[in-house]
Amino acid sequence: MPDWGVGLAIACGVLIAASAFGLLRRRRDGQMHPVTAADGDQPAHPPISLTDLGVRPGVPATLLQFSSAFCAPCRATRRICAEVATLLQGVDHVEVDAESHLEAVRALDIRRTPTVLVIDAAGRIVRRATGQPTKAQVIAAVAPLLTAHDSVNSDKRTVSRGRSSC
Amino acid sequence: MALDPRGPRFAAWITTGVFVLVLVTSSGWLAAAQALVFAITTAAPRWGPYSLLYRTIVAPRLSPPTELEPAAPVRFSQAVGFVFAVLAAIGYLTGATTLGWIAAGAALGAAFLNAAFGFCLGCELYLLVLRTLNRPLPHRVPLPSEGANP
Numbered sequence: 626m627p628d629w630g631v632g633l634a635i636a637c638g639v640l641i642a643a644s645a646f647g648l649l650r651r652r653r654d655g656q657m658h659p660v661t662a663a664d665g666d667q668p669a670h671p672p673i674s675l676t677d678l679g680v681r682p683g684v685p686a687t688l689l690q691f692s693s694a695f696c697a698p699c700r701a702t703r704r705i706c707a708e709v710a711t712l713l714q715g716v717d718h719v720e721v722d723a724e725s726h727l728e729a730v731r732a733l734d735i736r737r738t739p740t741v742l743v744i745d746a747a748g749r750i751v752r753r754a755t756g757q758p759t760k761a762q763v764i765a766a767v768a769p770l771l772t773a774h775d776s777v778n779s780d781k782r783t784v785s786r787g788r789s790s791c
Numbered sequence: 792m793a794l795d796p797r798g799p800r801f802a803a804w805i806t807t808g809v810f811v812l813v814l815v816t817s818s819g820w821l822a823a824a825q826a827l828v829f830a831i832t833t834a835a836p837r838w839g840p841y842s843l844l845y846r847t848i849v850a851p852r853l854s855p856p857t858e859l860e861p862a863a864p865v866r867f868s869q870a871v872g873f874v875f876a877v878l879a880a881i882g883y884l885t886g887a888t889t890l891g892w893i894a895a896g897a898a899l900g901a902a903f904l905n906a907a908f909g910f911c912l913g914c915e916l917y918l919l920v921l922r923t924l925n926r927p928l929p930h931r932v933p934l935p936s937e938g939a940n941p
Binding site for chain 1: 796810811813814815816834855860861863864866888895896899900903904907908909910911913914915917918919922923925931
């Protein structure tokens with residue numbers, strides 16, 4: 626085959642593969658996957674202290690977002706999470722710079738930014754999304770935590786006000 | 792520094808076209824020219840040749856941008872593109888055509904993902920690379936057991 630033929634074949638192959646990858650990525654990005662311990666269906670306690678990263682214990686739902694400087698979707702994700710935290714009582718948004726917390730990044734196996742972890746009142750990681758989620762996906766992920774918390778604490782309204790710390 | 796996010800997307804479409812041409816023509820000089828474009832855009836994103844084209848020809852026909860994006864991700868991805876364009880140019884110009892094919896093919900994939908999906912491959916790999924390389928030494932070298940270690 627002449628060089629131009631090989632080059633054309635490579636160009637077509639790359640464009641087809643990249644399209645497939647891009648479409649798959651677009652569909653999967655932002656999906657809030659449930660996280661469970663290896664030995665059961667309950668969420669596991671994280672291997673490191675999340676309070677060190679700024680997560681306040683006892684808050685019904687914390688959106689812990691890992692971001693980096695070279696990350697355009699991180700800004701959109703920050704806006705969405707901050708909106709949900711302002712909108713819903715009992716939701717916190719904490720954003721962490723992945724580059725300056727590499728120990729946590731490795732311990733929590735963060736591979737891409739943005740990654741959003743949903744933390745419950747007990748400090749367990751309940752859900753995880755890589756890529757930019759939609760507002761609806763974030764609300765759907767935190768809603769079960771808020772109702773569960775409400776039924777436990779129905780007589781003492783100690784649910785803290787939504788806060789966004791960026 | 793902030794940029795109209797549609798500018799880099801427009802530039803990525805041109806870059807995609809250039810790398811298709813590089814692959815079909817096996818032109819090392821075209822790859823070198825693209826490397827120069829990457830170098831200029833890395834140094835000064837607003838003065839990159841494709842950015843100028845966007846600002847003078849395309850942007851006046853569009854509505855003003857609704858949001859701006861920081862220049863850091865753009866500069867980083869242009870720097871990654873520069874490395875691949877240089878490798879492609881070296882490959883084609885020295886007769887190592889296989890190197891040219893691989894480097895131009897990789898650059899085409901990255902440019903197309905950026906153009907069509909707004910996906911920044913270099914940015915995605917950045918954290919993975921940092922995670923792997925920026926490890927304290929004890930994590931790479933197995934330590935002797937605690938008792939043996941004074």
